[in-house]
Amino acid sequence: MTPASALFDARSAPRCDDPRHCVTCGDDGVPMRVLRTDAARALALCEDADGARGTVEIALVDAAVGDTLLVHAGTALTRLDEATA
Numbered sequence: 001m002t003p004a005s006a007l008f009d010a011r012s013a014p015r016c017d018d019p020r021h022c023v024t025c026g027d028d029g030v031p032m033r034v035l036r037t038d039a040a041r042a043l044a045l046c047e048d049a050d051g052a053r054g055t056v057e058i059a060l061v062d063a064a065v066g067d068t069l070l071v072h073a074g075t076a077l078t079r080l081d082e083a084t085a
Contacts, residue, residue, distance in 0.1 A: 028072075056074060
């Protein structure tokens with residue numbers, strides 16, 4: 001039987017210091033630019049770098065038109081600054 005410590009190598013585990021990677025499910029967040037907001041419903045129309053558009057839930061962030069958001073599973077997690085975006 002393999003010891004549990006051999007099954008998990010901390011060096012290969014997802015790192016918490018990468019703001020674009022979800023350590024819970026392994027997916028990457030997608031930077032998206034805000035085109036329009038609906039503050040009453042906490043939604044925004046956003047566009048990714050390839051021009052794909054989608055509705056994003058913005059209840060967790062203070063988003064404005066022109067902001068770049070890190071979006072994961074249809075939810076904006078944070079605003080990105082120009083250097084990170």
